[in-house]
Amino acid sequence: MTNESTSAAEAATEPIEHDTPSNSVRFAMVVLYAHDLQRSINFYRLLGLDIADPHPERPVAAWRENGALRMIITTAPVAQRFDPNWARPEPGGYQQVIEFFVNDDEAVDATWERLTSAGHKSTRAPGHLLDAYATMIEDPDGNVVLITNEPTERAPEPTTA
Numbered sequence: 694m695t696n697e698s699t700s701a702a703e704a705a706t707e708p709i710e711h712d713t714p715s716n717s718v719r720f721a722m723v724v725l726y727a728h729d730l731q732r733s734i735n736f737y738r739l740l741g742l743d744i745a746d747p748h749p750e751r752p753v754a755a756w757r758e759n760g761a762l763r764m765i766i767t768t769a770p771v772a773q774r775f776d777p778n779w780a781r782p783e784p785g786g787y788q789q790v791i792e793f794f795v796n797d798d799e800a801v802d803a804t805w806e807r808l809t810s811a812g813h814k815s816t817r818a819p820g821h822l823l824d825a826y827a828t829m830i831e832d833p834d835g836n837v838v839l840i841t842n843e844p845t846e847r848a849p850e851p852t853t854a
Contacts, residue, residue, distance in 0.1 A: 694816070701709060719796075721761075721763075722762050722764075723763070723765075723789065723791060724761050724767065725765070725767075725789065725791075725832070725836060726834070727768060727834050728770075729833060729836055730752050730754065730771075730835070732752050733766045733832060733833050733834060734766060735744070736808075736813065736832050736833050737764075737766065737832070739755065739770075740793070740804065740808065741759065742756045743756070743765075744756045744766070751767070752767055752768045753766070753767045753771060754766045754771070755850075773793055788835070788836060789836040789837065790829075790836070790837045790838075790839055791837070791838050791839065792839040792840075793839070793841070794841055794842070794843060795841070795842050796842065797842050798819075798842050800840075800842065801827060801828050801840050801841070801842050802819050802828075804830075804840045805818065805819050806807050808830045808838075809830065813832070813833075814830065814831040815828065815829070815830050815831075816830060816831055817829040822841075824843075825841045825842060825843045826842045827839055827841040827842070827851065828838060828840050
């Protein structure tokens with residue numbers, strides 16, 4: 694580990710690596726705790742995720758991508774079974790930012806239109822966010838969903854003399 698530090702702005706302009714060496718830590722999933730499980734399931738279905746209905750006796754809905762579990766939506770009582778000290782954060786601001794990639798700018802616009810037309814709050818209208826074209830929309834529990842068309846090729850950085 695080095696003592697060098699990178700500011701959040703510098704880190705945000707770094708290219709995002711999508712390949713992960715097999716011996717390193719890899720992303721597995723995110724768990725969202727919903728006030729209203731069905732409302733959250735409906736939001737993520739409207740976003741385009743294929744989320745099955747939860748078992749009637751188990752308030753847990755899961756989304757898998759390419760066979761891998763990526764997201765679980767559940768309720769506070771489930772969280773408290775695992776961690777009796779768990780408490781929902783105070784309102785104001787958001788706890789999670791969950792990013793989904795789409796193939797082009799038009800898909801960003803279409804997703805924003807579909808979700809905001811259904812009454813979901815837009816945190817940021819579609820536009821360029823650093824190098825990417827993106828939008829930010831709140832899910833029913835105030836988590837921010839970032840929809841991004843990330844450029845596949847970056848323009849060369851300007852050089853200074």
